Amino acid sequence: MKLLYAPGACSLGIHLLLEEIGAPYETEAVNLREGAQFAPAFTALNPKSKVPTLVRDDGSVLTEFPAIAFWLARTHPAAKLLPEDAEGQARALEAMDHVVSSIHMRGFTLMFRPDSLAPTAEPEAAKARGREIFTRGLEVANQALAGKDYVLGDFSIADAALFYVEFWGAGRMKMALPANCQAHYARMLARPAVQRTMAAEGLEA
Ligand SMILES: N[C@@H](CCC(=O)N[C@@H](CS)C(=O)NCC(=O)O)C(=O)O
Known part of the structure; x- marks a missing residue:
């Protein structure tokens, strides 16, 4: 591969x-x-x-x-990156779609490319709206993490998706993540596989 x-x-x-x-x-x-x-x-x-x-x-x-x-x-x-039952698999897809389609593609994209969908005379307003969507998306993820170490309880592909937007928020933009997301981000950073990946990409948390 x-x-x-x-x-x-x-x-x-x-x-x-x-x-x-x-x-x-x-x-x-x-x-x-x-x-x-x-x-x-x-x-x-x-x-x-x-x-x-x-x-x-x-x-x-x-x-x-x-x-x-x-x-x-x-x-x-x-x-063991995915539950075996249909419910667990659907939940993993649901969580990943929320990250990719909303937090990333709408929120983050609007923050950094305010004219990505159409030219705008108000780029600052578009950026602020992007930040709102990004922040709100992380708050939703934060609620879903309550009482759990990982998005579905056990580590899964959904955590890999949440991690990249947490990295954008905390690592790149130096934003304060909501508490459960911050704990999830720290838990992810402690995983040897994540550490090897960060090192391979030359990234710092
Ligand atoms: N829907 C795509 C989104 C992928 C995406 O937006 N990738 C960005 C980097 S995070 C990219 O390749 N951007 C290059 C470009 O838009 O020119 C997915 O889920 O993989």
């Missing part, structure tokens, strides 16, 4: 899942700032120009965080 990733991007969550699994994999850094995701070598693999992009051993390509995480968990059951 080969993961195309960008240091500190949402691909961080998939990177750490590969470390948790422990099967051999390669990585290739994609320089998003230089627009490498639009170069033909990349779009030939993923015409959506996004990381994470996973090239599997048979050469086929899988994209979109929840799909990659779900596939990794299902194909590596020994790593």
Whole structure:
């Protein structure tokens, strides 16, 4: 397997899942700032120009965080990254979709690219709205974590998703996370697989 990733991007969550699994994999850094995701070598693999992009051993390509995480968990059951029952699997997908679609794609994106959907005459208002969505999303995750170490109780792919937005909030933006998210972030950072991933991407918490 080969993961195309960008240091500190949402691909961080998939990177750490590969470390948790422990099967051999390669990585290739994609320089998003230089627009490498639009170069033909990349779009030939993923015409959506996004990381994470996973090239599997048979050469086929899988994209979109929840799909990659779900596939990794299902194909590596020994790593115990996903509950076995339908309810638990649906909850994992629900939590990941909330992170990717709302906290990341609406909140974080609006904060840093206020004109990403349409030109706006009020970029500061759009950024503030993004911050509100990001913060509100983490508050919802915080409530769901009450009384639990991990999103579903035991560690799962849902934690990898929550971790990357916690890293963006606490690590990059130096925001105070709500208490349960802060404890979850610290718990994630204590995992050897997460530490190896952070080191490999050159990141500091
Ligand atoms: N829906 C996608 C989102 C992926 C995404 O937004 N990736 C960002 C990095 S965090 C990216 O590749 N951005 C490059 C670009 O938009 O040009 C997923 O779940 O994987």
